[in-house]
Amino acid sequence: MRYKEDHKNTTRRRVVEAASARFRKHGIGAVGVAKLMGDAGLTHGGFYSHFPSKEALVAEAIVDAMDVTCECGKSVPESLAHFFRTGDLEAFIRAYLRPDHRDQPDTGCIAAALVAEISRHPKPTRAAFTKKLSGVLTMIEAALPKPDPAVAQALFATLMGTLQLARAVADAALSNQILASGEAAALALIHTKRKSGRTPPTT
């Protein structure tokens, strides 16, 4: 065997990480293979010895960026990753809706940056996203005062929607207001007492 054991794996990881940041910042369709490889200090030709297609990298970059639990995924802001270790849901909500997260999409939640684009990608890519999302939802649910999958889902949707709206708006004051409104709603949501019959049927 030539080259060190995991030389190629290291390079591969560099590409995946560069991709997950670029995609979040500019959108998937707006970033070409050549630029991605350039980020990793390589030329575009070698791409296909690492991945069968751009779409395969897309799926892998999404999975990587959704993997908030593992220590290796350094891309997610410390404040967000911290919640997953401590299970402090209120701290997570506040961190998620902080202005820094709004202003740094490249290191932030990949769902907020790319959900709509993901929904237009082929099923395998969406399936990879779905699997990781389920994991995140389960962790959120476990951290709820009264665990309930419906509340976890609604909470995540609210956080995502709020962050996206705050990012799109061209008025700084309104953007900050939106973050604050979303935070209040999210905090209220996790303390809701629901009627037991309200939960939607499973499967």
Next chain:
Amino acid sequence: MRYKEDHKNTTRRRVVEAASARFRKHGIGAVGVAKLMGDAGLTHGGFYSHFPSKEALVAEAIVDAMDVTCECGKSVPESLAHFFRTGDLEAFIRAYLRPDHRDQPDTGCIAAALVAEISRHPKPTRAAFTKKLSGVLTMIEAALPKPDPAVAQALFATLMGTLQLARAVADAALSNQILASGEAAALALIHTKRKSGRTPPTT
């Protein structure tokens, strides 16, 4: 004057409407000028006698699709437009989170389909979006049991986030669950008693 009074205006409108549907379905970046003009039964060359740039059309298509109030904007599903006439917020929430809206993005809410992409567009485009969004938020606020801009903002973010999540997920059952969870959270939100802390709703 050659050609009828508003011959050119009619053509222009056809292009804007085709664009707002195509953009919602495939994303802004994924739809070229040639395809847009083809939709309107024209060739690409004439585009620049109607619009100074693709970006100008983008802004106009967004504004057009956000204009739910006027009768002419037929693109938005009847059920959604209906709310704006009656002010029935609960009906609006239910209509917004119905599976048909999830399954037909091209005639649905343009914010849900394109917020993230809009946030990466030049400021003039974002400003146009912001202006129309403010109008929608004001109308939602007015329809609240207890008018409050923060609740209107959080409600819109929740609806948008829920619809997007339901669209991206590759599992039909989970997608339906997400819609139901978002609906419950949205309905709870508008009945929240704010001010005196985070009292859960009675409904």
Next chain:
DNA sequence: TGTACATCAGTGAACGCGCGTTCACTGATGTAC
């Protein structure tokens, strides 16, 4: 009424560019002698 004309909405070739993907190659590497 019919014809000649000016207008201008719409046409389609052309521009430079970047896309995703393929492929024959180069040259740095660790190993064997």
Next chain:
DNA sequence: TGTACATCAGTGAACGCGCGTTCACTGATGTAC
């Protein structure tokens, strides 16, 4: 120890294609005579 070698990660030219934009033109139109 030094050298010759096989491996294979990475290179860069090339492919067909679609992008946004420009521009000289064509030909359908309503008007003037």
